[in-house]
Amino acid sequence: MLRPIFNHTLNRAYATAQRLPSHVRIVEVGPRDGLQNEKKLLPADVKISFIDQLSETGLQTIEVTSFVSPKWVPQMADNAEVYSGIKKCPGIAYPVLTPNVKGLESAMKIGAKEIAVFGAASDAFSLKNVNCTAAESIERFRPVLEIAHKNDIKVRGYVSTVVGCPYQGPIKPVEVRKVVEALYDMGCYEISLGDTIGVGTPGTISKMLDEVVRVVPPEKLAVHFHDTYGQALANVLTSLNYGIAVVDSSVSGLGGCPYARGASGNAATEDIIYMLHGMGIETGVNLEKLVLVGRFICQKLGRMSESKVNRAWKEPQSPKCDNQQ
Numbered sequence: 001m002l003r004p005i006f007n008h009t010l011n012r013a014y015a016t017a018q019r020l021p022s023h024v025r026i027v028e029v030g031p032r033d034g035l036q037n038e039k040k041l042l043p044a045d046v047k048i049s050f051i052d053q054l055s056e057t058g059l060q061t062i063e064v065t066s067f068v069s070p071k072w073v074p075q076m077a078d079n080a081e082v083y084s085g086i087k088k089c090p091g092i093a094y095p096v097l098t099p100n101v102k103g104l105e106s107a108m109k110i111g112a113k114e115i116a117v118f119g120a121a122s123d124a125f126s127l128k129n130v131n132c133t134a135a136e137s138i139e140r141f142r143p144v145l146e147i148a149h150k151n152d153i154k155v156r157g158y159v160s161t162v163v164g165c166p167y168q169g170p171i172k173p174v175e176v177r178k179v180v181e182a183l184y185d186m187g188c189y190e191i192s193l194g195d196t197i198g199v200g201t202p203g204t205i206s207k208m209l210d211e212v213v214r215v216v217p218p219e220k221l222a223v224h225f226h227d228t229y230g231q232a233l234a235n236v237l238t239s240l241n242y243g244i245a246v247v248d249s250s251v252s253g254l255g256g257c258p259y260a261r262g263a264s265g266n267a268a269t270e271d272i273i274y275m276l277h278g279m280g281i282e283t284g285v286n287l288e289k290l291v292l293v294g295r296f297i298c299q300k301l302g303r304m305s306e307s308k309v310n311r312a313w314k315e316p317q318s319p320k321c322d323n324q325q
C-alpha cells in the first residue's frame with residue numbers, strides 16, 4: 001500500500017484558503033445507530049468494552065444507546081446496563097436517544113446528562129419510526145425538553161429524511177426548515193440533519209442547507225450522513241463549506257435506521273477523520289486507535305469494516321502524519 005504523505009502547513013493553508021472550520025467535533029454514533037439495526041445482538045459487556053475503547057480515541061461525543069421501546073428496537077434493550085457500565089471520562093459527552101417522556105425518565109434514572117430527541121421532515125417515515133406524524137412528534141418533545149431543562153440535561157435534536165424519504169420520496173427543503181426551526185425554538189442546543197437513507201448529493205444537500213441556515217446558524221447545526229450512494233464524504237465537505245463543524249459518523253460505517261427501508265451504514269468515522277486531517281482540520285481523534293476499535297467491533301459482529309481507510313490501514317507501517325494525533 002502507498003503511504004500517504006502529509007504536510008501539516010500545506011494542509012492548514014488549504015483549509016484556511018477554503019474558509020473551512022479549523023476544528024470539527026465528531027459525534028460517534030456507532031454504539032447506537034451502528035448497532036440498532038444489526039441482526040446479531042451483542043452482549044452488553046461487548047458494547048461496554050466498545051464504548052470504553054472509543055473513549056480512549058480522543059472523541060468528545062459518543063452516543064451510547066437509546067431509551068426506546070424494546071419491542072421496536074430489541075438491539076437497545078440493554079440500554080440501562082450499557083449506560084451504567086461504561087466509564088464516563090471527563091470531557092466526553094455520552095448522549096442517549098429518548099423519543100418521549102417515558103424514555104427521558106428511564107434515562108434520568110441512570111443519570112444521563114445529555115439526551116437527543118428525534119424528529120423527521122417526512123410524515124410517512126415518522127409514522128413508521130415513532131408511530132406518529134412529524135408534527136405530533138414535535139408535540140411529544142415539548143414536555144421532554146421542559147423536564148430535561150429543569151434537570152440540567154442538554155437536549156440535541158435530530159431531523160431525519162432531510163433530502164429523501166424511503167416511503168414519501170424527495171423532501172422539500174422548506175419541510176426540513178420547519179422542523180429544524182421548531183426544535184431550535186424549543187431549546188435544542190444543536191440540530192443534526194440526517195440523510196437517513198443516504199440519497200443526498202452535494203446538490204440536494206446544498207439546497208436543503210440554503211433553506212435551513214436561514215433560520216438556524218451553522219454553529220448550531222450538525223450533519224448525519226448515511227453512505228448508501230457513496231456520497232457521504234462529498235456531503236460532509238459540502239456542509240463544511242456552510243460553516244458546519246459537527247459531523248455525526250459511525251466507526252467502520254456501521255449503522256442504519258431499522259425503520260428506513262434501504263438505508264445503509266453511516267459515514268465511516270475513520271474515513272471522515274482521514275479526510276479532515278488531510279485538509280488540516282483538527283478533530284482531536286487518534287486515527288490509528290480508532291481503526292483498531294473499528295476492527296474490534298467488526299470482529300465481534302462477524303463482518304467487514306465498511307471504512308475504506310480501515311481496510312487500507314496496515315500495521316506497523318500505518319500512515320503516520322504530522323497532523324494525525
Ligand SMILES: CC(C)(COP(=O)([O-])OP(=O)([O-])OC[C@H]1O[C@@H](n2cnc3c(N)ncnc32)[C@H](O)[C@@H]1OP(=O)([O-])[O-])[C@@H](O)C(=O)NCCC(=O)NCCSC(=O)C[C@@](C)(O)CC(=O)[O-]
Nearest residue numbers: 067068069072099102103129130131158160161194196257
Ligand atoms: C416511540 C415509540 C416508543 C412509540 O411507540 P408506541 O407504540 O406508539 O408507544 P405507546 O406510547 O403507545 O406505548 C406502547 C408500548 O411501548 C412502551 N414504550 C413507550 N415508550 C417507551 C420508551 N421510551 N421506552 C420503552 N418502552 C416504551 C409503552 O410502555 C408500551 O408498552 P406495553 O404496554 O405495550 O408493554 C416507538 O415507536 C419506538 O420505540 N420507536 C423506536 C424508533 C427508533 O428507535 N428508531 C431508530 C432511531 S431514529 C434513527 O435511527 C434516525 C437517526 C436519529 O439516526 C437520524 C437519521 O439517520 O436520520
